[in-house]
Every structure is written in C-alpha cells, then in structure tokens.
Amino acid sequence: MRPEEGTIQSRARAIETLFGLIPDNVPVIICGGFPSREAFRIGDRPTHFYMLGSMGMAAAIGLGVAQAKPDKKVVVLDGDGNVLMGLGTLATAGALRLKNFIHVVLDNEVYGSSGNQPSYSQVVRLDQVAKAAGYVNVERVREREDLVYEFRDMLGKDGPSFLLVKVTEQAEDVGWVPLEPAQIAERFRKAIE
Amino acid sequence: MIESEEFVQALQDSGFDFFTGVPDSILAGIIATLMERRLYQPAVREDEAVAMAAGAYLGGKVPAVLMQNAGLGTSLNTLTSLNLLYRQPCLLIVSWRGFEGKDAPEYRVMGQTMTQLLDTVRLPHRTLSEQTVTEDLKWVAQTFMKERIPVALLLKHGVVRGLQP
Numbered sequence: 533m534r535p536e537e538g539t540i541q542s543r544a545r546a547i548e549t550l551f552g553l554i555p556d557n558v559p560v561i562i563c564g565g566f567p568s569r570e571a572f573r574i575g576d577r578p579t580h581f582y583m584l585g586s587m588g589m590a591a592a593i594g595l596g597v598a599q600a601k602p603d604k605k606v607v608v609l610d611g612d613g614n615v616l617m618g619l620g621t622l623a624t625a626g627a628l629r630l631k632n633f634i635h636v637v638l639d640n641e642v643y644g645s646s647g648n649q650p651s652y653s654q655v656v657r658l659d660q661v662a663k664a665a666g667y668v669n670v671e672r673v674r675e676r677e678d679l680v681y682e683f684r685d686m687l688g689k690d691g692p693s694f695l696l697v698k699v700t701e702q703a704e705d706v707g708w709v710p711l712e713p714a715q716i717a718e719r720f721r722k723a724i725e
Numbered sequence: 726m727i728e729s730e731e732f733v734q735a736l737q738d739s740g741f742d743f744f745t746g747v748p749d750s751i752l753a754g755i756i757a758t759l760m761e762r763r764l765y766q767p768a769v770r771e772d773e774a775v776a777m778a779a780g781a782y783l784g785g786k787v788p789a790v791l792m793q794n795a796g797l798g799t800s801l802n803t804l805t806s807l808n809l810l811y812r813q814p815c816l817l818i819v820s821w822r823g824f825e826g827k828d829a830p831e832y833r834v835m836g837q838t839m840t841q842l843l844d845t846v847r848l849p850h851r852t853l854s855e856q857t858v859t860e861d862l863k864w865v866a867q868t869f870m871k872e873r874i875p876v877a878l879l880l881k882h883g884v885v886r887g888l889q890p
Contacts, residue, residue: 585806589776596780620769628766717811721783
C-alpha cells in the first residue's frame with residue numbers, strides 16, 4: 533500500500549507551510565534525520581531543537597518542555613518511524629493531557645533517512661492510535677490547505693493535539709545541521725526562557 | 726534507614742523540581758512521597774523519562790529520573806545521544822537490583838556490571854548511604870552543575886524506606 537491518491541506535498545513543503553504558521557516564540561522540537569536537516573535549511577530559528585540520535589524521543593522531549601513551560605504552545609515535528617519506535621509516549625501524552633502540546637507527524641510511510649524501507653504506518657493508523665491514547669484533537673491531512681486549516685485550529689485550541697500529515701517520500705538535497713548539539717540546546721534554552 | 730519524606734525534602738532543598746521515572750519496589754516510598762506532593766509524572770519507559778527530563782531542563786527545570794537499573798539498559802541510547810551529547814543534566818536515582826547477586830535472576834547481570842557500564846559511558850555515579858546522605862547530595866548537585874551531564878545516585882535495598890506501611 534503506497535500513500536493514497538491525493539498526496540500532494542513533500543515533507544519539505546509541509547515543513548515550510550508549518551513554519552509559515554508557527555509564531556517566532558513557539559518552541560519546536562524536530563526529530564532527527566531528514567526532518568531536522570530540511571527544517572534547518574527551510575528556516576532556522578533559535579527556538580528550534582534539532583535532534584540527532586535518540587530516535588523516538590521527540591515527543592518525550594516536547595512533553596518535558598511543555599510541562600516546564602505551561603504558558604507556551606510546544607510543537608513537535610515527528611516522523612512515522614520515530615513515533616512507532618516511541619509508541620508508548622502517545623499514552624504518556626494522552627494521560628498527561630497537556631493543553632499546550634501539539635504533536636505533528638510527517639508521515640511518508642518509510643524510513644526515509646536510511647533508504648526508504650517501509651514503515652508500519654502504511655498499515656497502522658497512527659491517528660487512531662493517538663485518538664485511543666487520549667489526544668483531544670486528532671486530524672489526518674494530505675492537502676496543503678487542510679494542513680493550514682487544521683494546524684491553525686490546533687494553535688488556537690487546548691490540546692494535546694495530534695496532526696498526521698501524509699507526505700511523499702521525496703527528500704531534499706540537504707547537508708547536516710551545522711551546529712554543535714550543546715549549542716543547539718543552549719540557544720533553544722535561552723530563546724524560550 | 727532514611728525516611729522517604731526526608732530524602733524527598735533533601736532533593737527539593739537541593740533544587741530538584743521535576744520528577745519522572747518508572748517505578749521499582751526500592752523506590753516505592755520515594756515515589757509515593759513525590760506523588761503526595763504532586764511532583765511526579767510517570768513515564769512508560771526509562772528512555773522516555775530521561776528524554777522528558779532533558780525537555781524539562783531545556784524549559785528551566787531541574788529534573789530527576791527514578792528507575793531500576795534494568796532501565797539503564799533501556800535508556801542507554803537516549804542517555805548517550807541526547808542527555809550526554811547535548812549536555813542536558815538530570816539526576817538518575819537508580820535502584821541497585823541484583824546487588825551481590827542476591828535478587829531475582831533477571832537482575833543478575835546488570836546487578837554485577839552496572840557500575841562498569843556507567844563508567845564505560847562516562848556517567849558519574851555514587852552509592853547513597855545513610856551516613857553520608859548530605860555529602861552524597863552535595864556531590865550530586867556539584868557534579869550536575871559543573872559537568873552538565875546526567876549523574877547517577879545508586880540506591881541499594883533498605884537505604885531509603887521502600888514500600889510504605
């Protein structure tokens with residue numbers, strides 16, 4: 533089963549759209565691999581936490597930030613392989629019920645950073661798992677205008693929210709994030725103080 | 726034996742204000758006290774707990790994670806590629822199951838090799854004792870602030886009161 537008909541966006545296009553909607557002061561945790569690398573190229577901000585390693589932990593980091601900063605919306609940009617690896621964190625997010633937590637999953641149904649091996653999101657409905665886990669707002673989108681509408685809605689609503697964005701396998705020709713990990717952490721910490 | 730209330734108070738007095746983890750019987754008294762004080766948010770796995778602690782530290786909290794030593798294995802990749810790599814400190818309060826082999830079989834290997842494992846990945850550690858608890862916590866705070874990496878405090882059975890009466 534390949535991404536259904538009507539998938540029109542690449543992940544980079546979806547990230548670009550999201551960055552157009554996310555206010556400057558909102559912390560964004562971005563999972564490792566291509567999502568972080570593309571995000572850095574599309575629009576670096578000190579409020580971005582680019583992950584390397586610790587696959588599957590993006591949402592957990594986001595939950596920590598969201599608990600420490602209850603007055604700020606916190607956005608996690610995750611991938612399908614990452615979510616599947618840390619699937620238990622959907623339960624934690626549902627149970628903690630943090631109003632300021634927005635979990636966006638860029639779902640290309642493959643492990644794109646390692647050669648496009650298929651992921652189980654081709655057959656497992658991650659949005660339904662999130663719904664069952666207790667996320668308050670759950671949406672699944674393919675088209676750009678739906679992404680804009682639903683994400684804007686989630687920015688204005690109490691969460692936790694889960695937005696599954698079906699994207700193509702296309703990856704941009706981008707290099708590594710040229711920042712030291714400790715530097716990424718330190719400027720993020722200062723930027724969200 | 727150290728009462729769990731005293732121990733939790735000492736942690737709070739040292740500045741710790743964010744607690745998560747996965748339970749163990751040795752840690753049950755500490756967790757019960759933390760929950761009474763509404764300071765504890767459970768995690769489902771130890772790697773999730775250390776990642777949540779890193780997020781909390783990024784948001785300005787001073788985090789501590791409770792786990793049994795089996796959880797060190799579960800969280801090893803996150804500890805090395807997140808907490809150590811990005812220099813996100815937390816206190817790891819680790820129960821020492823399988824100490825001297827006197828425990829259930831599943832703890833045998835980790836019980837014998839835990840301190841070598843911590844040394845190998847360069848995580849500073851110290852074993853809590855009732856006689857030196859003040860010095861132990863002082864060492865924790867100093868190492869945490871100076872190194873900005875996770876610091877492990879190892880708890881053997883019977884040092885802090887476990888399951889509450």
